[in-house]
Amino acid sequence: MVDTALEKIVGSENILTAADVLAEYADISPAVTPKTPGYAVRPENAREVEAIVKWANENRTPLVPVSSGPPHGRGDTAPYTDGTVIVDLSRMKRIIRIDSRNKVAMIEPGVTFGELQAALAKEGLCAYMPLLPRRNKSVVCSVLEREPITRPGHHWDSTDPLLCAEVVFGNSDRFRTGEASGPDTVEEQWEMDRVQMNPFGHSHVDFQRLLSGAQGTIGIVTWITVKCSYLSKVSRSYLVPSDDIEPLLDLCYQLVKFRFGGNIFIVNSLNLACLLSSNHQEIQDIKKELPSWIMLTSFEGYGILPGDKVASEEADFKALAEEYRLKPVTTTGNASAAKASQLLLQPSPDPYWKTRYRGAGQDVFFLTTLDKTPDFSAEMNKLVESCKYPPQDIGVYIQPIVQGTSCHCEFNFYHDPAEADAVNELTNQACEKIAAMGGFFSRPYPAWKDIAYQQAAGTAEMQRKIKHLFDPNDILNPGKLCFSIPEVR
Amino acid sequence: MKLAEEEYKALEAIVGAEYITREPVILDTYNQVWGNVFFFDEKHSVRPAAVLLPANTAEISEVIKVCNKYGILFKPFSSGFEYLSLSLANTRGILLDLKRMNRILEIDAKNMRAVVEPYVSVYRLQLEAARHGLYTGRIGVGYSAGVIAAECCHHGCQHTMVFTSGYGRNTLGVEWVLPTGEILNMGSGESGGDLFSADGPGFSLRGILRGRTGANGGHGVVTKASVKLYPWYGPPQWEQTRKPGEPPSFGQLERVPDGYRVFVPSFKDLDATLEVSEELCRAEILYAFGIGIIGTAQMQEGNDEEWAMIQQMMQKGNQSFDPASGISVANSVVCVIGGRSAGELEYKEKCLRVITGKYGGSFSEQFNEPGALARAFADIIWSNGVNLRATGDFLPSSSSPDGSPAMLKKLALEEAEVKRRYEESGAFLSMGGGRMVSWRPEEHLSIGAQGISTAQYDPYDPASLAAAREFIDKLFDPRSPFNRYGVPSRGGCLQIEPVTHIHQNWGRLYDNYDVYLRKIKKMLDPNTVADWTAFIPPEYPDYAKDGDYVLPSYGKEEEI
Missing domain, CATH: 3.30.43.10 (Uridine Diphospho-n-acetylenolpyruvylglucosamine Reductase, domain 2)
Structure with missing residues (x-):
């Protein structure tokens, strides 16, 4: 009733x-x-x-x-x-404002990446994209959940591209974070050239950091502003193939450190095939022609000298690649860098790329540093063999974040939906192994939240106190993160 | 109020007799800094009851537990440059001088981070990081500013933020002694792992660690932090040379280091200067950038010499070095570009020249001769310090919000109109009265810029002091026309809360942010032992009001 x-x-x-x-x-x-x-x-x-x-x-x-x-x-x-x-919140799908001069978009939670990209393109802008999100993935959700973006050089802070937000806290207070707070409506703020682009504060608290990664346990966000990039006028993309991941990591460090290139990430052959293909057979056909690891990098030309920008970065990139005895190519086997790069501008075409290989996939992801990723990869291979899961069915995605100071490391256990329970058990073992090796579960989803918080007792205690300030009755998303389910309702 | 013998002995037992003092003559060396006269009417702020020099995190934790037991206020500081880093709400307060905690614990060159203790200065880390081809952004206040103070605990803005960010966005890990004495490690460091992320699991406790500004000791002591580093294109070491007999302040680089180029273009008017500044910043080519602030002149040896130089500049009139062409400091910008290859530098220089050409920029000999460029480089990259010396004091960033360049221009011009009256009356130092706007771009302007304006006054001239207070009162009054630009200093920067009552006056206009800030303070510090003078009062005291407006209460209240 x-x-x-x-x-x-x-x-x-x-x-x-x-x-x-x-x-x-x-x-x-x-x-x-x-x-x-x-x-x-x-x-x-x-x-x-x-x-x-x-x-x-x-x-x-x-x-x-x-x-x-x-x-x-x-x-x-x-x-x-x-x-x-x-x-x-899917009815709340207004793109409230796009400020092309300051490269800021204000959006409601129901806006998807496809919708945002189309609107931004008209203004000469584009969104910072995660790796081929689902077609119906909310931009607000993705940003709040710290989903990594594929352009690490522009990822200054873990919360990027989040700027400001309006939120209804669990106690029902409506609040605006950062520059967006104040006596005026946002429309009145625009008249003052206040464009809700500065995320700090107000004051001694960065409120948006309490919403980012919170899985909706602190407040319900009703709009956010996000920083955007210029839409490229010239773009050049490369695949850098290698059977050994180490030189790719070395090159990746250099590219991100010196901010050469736009999109930069490393995937294994299976994941590149999944991104580029639409079905199981195609994936297998593409994969067999690929080396074990591939780094994708693109050079984005915008601004007053777009061609010069790309040419300059490309020259340095090629010189660096040579130092590490790597050979960037525009195609390898049936994989095309240009096609991959084009895909990165939009959500995943259907079917979603993580379901194309075997119908389903269980992701396990965590943060580490690039130099540690080979150890994790080797351990995962050992683990799956002991669990009788085929190693060749693991997808790997390594995304440098926060300008190369760490990386998102993701393993995808592709499986038949009927094998979900077995893969769930594998996931548990994988998470325990990863935590033991120093992997950091910054985004604690239910599959590994207990493991994540086993090593974060102080954080959990503090988060519970903070939760109580903003949601004293435990109304919002009970049972998530480190929060218990209230016994009496 | 002195500490009871039992209390003092309890503290002494933790740090040892050698590292605690209650000698008045020593205590008074800790509470006299610039700004005191403005806020407290005296050269000294509240005298601490004792000063301790703890050696490590464990000692700090124990000291804080004693503070909780006896109800003693504490405040930690590193370089102690600002009045708010040493101010205390009452005389039962102790200062924790962290200068014994001065180690650079780690530089991970590959993953571009450094782990430091509180007394590591920005310049010291810059020197060390350069050996690894890395850099940490400068802070406006000079060489000795603490890395942790800037990143975790205080404010810290800079002309390199265009490339190196700031305001806490560089924090990758923190060890934090809470006001209860408990120790909290944030993020990946909590399990004992590498400090590469301070976020999570779940939402980030960086949200309460600091906002636009830090808690200034108001919620505990940050004893270790991991901070993000950035590429350094220059040599691993450098020397600032001077001629025999010249004072240290005359030391300078012989030329701009390889790997960098510096340009100081000038423009015909303010509008063109600000337009070109936006476009330059968004081109993603800049390593450091300053509008109307050009450190091409040598710092003088003493205050008298500095004052004489300023007088000379003023006589030249309206900051205009070349009235015929209109070239002035106000309409000139310092641009530093860096690159790891000749090709990268060439692209960036070409881009810069095309953009400046589009706005009619010119490169005057005076600003662009090699010596001037080398001085400009050193000033903007390492910081020669703030300009306190001309009048003995200044009002930094009187309103200084962050936001879009267009908003900052609007605000700066409105604020300058108010300031002009004081300059014309002689209460403030006037640099000629020309229109000038300056802001500091953050992250290639992708998150806006920080507005910056200063007023220089003489704290020992009663008329000048009264004018300074009147000026600040106008900006800090939420009924003023400035109330739509944001809380002064976005609610936290350089105010002393028991005097200016910023949170009490402005919180209700700005989504009641102060209500949450006060709750956070109470949650972290249930016994109110962490000094709150530069954070938020645990309760709002009942001060004199004009309607809703709590009037400023200049002067020292020893027992608030």
């Missing part, structure tokens, strides 16, 4: 109760025990979100904010308690 107060807030047409519809909010991750949400509400704006959070506090009803479309596979939006109300 839907509360009439809630109907008054969003209208009965925006309260979803049908079982088949609610099933779409279920999480397919084997790491979570699914609970069916009571219903889903679809607010239209921040005022409605605020009212929903107030209602939830009065009724002690847990809320789980969701902004991306299905399938949900990481467990962070899975309801952990019966009666949970999903706050589906």
Whole structure:
């Protein structure tokens, strides 16, 4: 029975109760025990979100904010308690403003990468993209979850490209972070040339850092501003193949340190094949022609001398590659650098690239430094062999972040959906191994959150105190991160 | 108020008798810095009850536990440059002088990070990092500023932020002694691993470590930090030479180091200067950049010589070195580019010349002769320090928010109109009265820039001091026309809270940020033992008000 107060807030047409519809909010991750949400509400704006959070506090009803479309596979939006109300933000899909001079876009949670890229292109800009996100992936969600972007030279801080945000905290206070706070509406701020581009503060707290990586446990974000890049007028891309990952890492360090190149990342042959192909057979055909490892790098020309920029970076890149006895190519086997680079500007075409090889995939990712990645890779190979999982079915993605000071290291255990339980067990073992080796689970999704927090007792204690300040009734996404599920509702 | 013997002995037992003092003559060397007269009416701020020099994190933790036991206020500092790094809310406060914790613990050249203790200065890290081909951004206040102070605990803005970022965005790991004495390691360091990320698991505790500014000791002691480093294109070592008999301040580089080029183009007016500045910054070619602030002149040996040089400059009139062409400091910019190859430098120089040409830029001999460029390089890369010497004091960044260049221009011009009156009356030093706007770009302008403006006044001239306070009161009054640009200094920079009441006055206008800040303070420091004068009061005291506005209360209150 839907509360009439809630109907008054969003209208009965925006309260979803049908079982088949609610099933779409279920999480397919084997790491979570699914609970069916009571219903889903679809607010239209921040005022409605605020009212929903107030209602939830009065009724002690847990809320789980969701902004991306299905399938949900990481467990962070899975309801952990019966009666949970999903706050589906997909109706909030305005691109509120694009400021081309300052390269800032203000967007609501329902905006997808495809929609944002199309709008930005008209202004001569482009978004900082994660690696081929799902077509219905929310930009806001991706940014808040610190999904790595493929342009490490522009990734100054772990929160990039996040700038400012409007949020409804768990106590129902509406708040704007960084430069966006103040007595004026955002429209009035624009009149003052305040464009919500500066993320600091207000004051002695960086509030946006408490939202980033929070999995919706601190507040429900109703818009963010993101920094954008110029759309390239000239672009040149290369694949750097190698059977040995070490020289690729050396080159990668140099490129990122000196900020040569735009997109820079390393994948193994299987993942490059998955990115470039549309089905299992094609993947196998492409993969067999590839060396073990490939670095993709692109040179992006924009500004007043786009051609000169690309030429200059390209020359240094080639000289560096030669130092490490590497040979950059534009194609290798059936893999084309230009095609790969073009793909990076958009979400993944369907089917999603991580499902193309075997129908499903379990990701395990963590932070480390580039020089440590070969050790992790070797250990994963050993581990899967002991678990009778075929090593050739592991995808690897290494993404330098924060201008090369660390990297996102991701293993993809591709599998038949029917093998989910076995892969879940493999994932557990992999996570334990990774943690023991010093891998850092900065983004603790349910599959490895317990392992992550085993080594972070002080952080957990502090996070619980902070959570209490912003969400004293534990309304928001209970049970995630280090937070327990309240026993009495 | 002195500490009881039992209290003093408890502290002494932790650090040893050699590293604690309550000698008044020594204590008073710790609480006299610039800015005191402005805020406290006296040369000295509140005298500490004792000063301790702890050796390590364990000692600091124990000291803080004693503070909790006896209700003693503590405040840590490293270089102690600013008045707010030494101010105390009451006389039962102790200062923790961290100069014994001065080690560079690690430089990981490959992963571009350094792990340092609190008394490692920016310049010392710059010297060491250069040996590894790396660099840490300079801080405006000079060579001796602490790395941890700038990155984790205080403010710290700089002309290299265009390339090296700042304001805490370079922090990769932190060891933090909380006001309860507990030790918190953030991020990847908590498990004992390498300090390459301070974020998580989950949301980042960097959010409460600092915002635009740090807590200035108001929520504990950062005893170790890992900071991000950036490429250094110059030599592993350098020497600033001087002729026999010249003072140390005359030391200079003979030329701009290989790997860098410096240009000081000038433009016809302010509008052109600011337009070209935006385009240069967004071209992603700059290593350091300054508008209207050109350190091409030598620093003089003493204050009298410095003052004489300024008088000479003023006589030349309106900062204009060449009235015929209109070339002036205000309409000139310092551009430093760096590159690891000749090709990279050539591209960047070509780009710079095309952009400056588009706006009619010219390269005057005066600013662009090799010696001047070398001096400009040294000043902007390593910082010669702040300009306190002309009048003995200054009001830095009086409103100074961060944001878009267009907003900062608007604000600076409005603020300059107010300041002009004081300059014309002789209360503030006038550099000629020309229109001038300066901002410091952050990350190639991708997150905006920091507005910067200064007013120089004489704290020992009653009229000048009164004018300085009147000027700041106008900017800090939330009923003023400036209230739409953001909280002064974005709510934290150089104010003394018991005097200026920034949070109490402005929080309600700015989404009640102060409510959360105060809750965070209480959560971290339940017994209020970490000094809050440059953070936030645990409760708002009942001060004199004009309507909603809490009036400034200049002067020293020893028992707040």
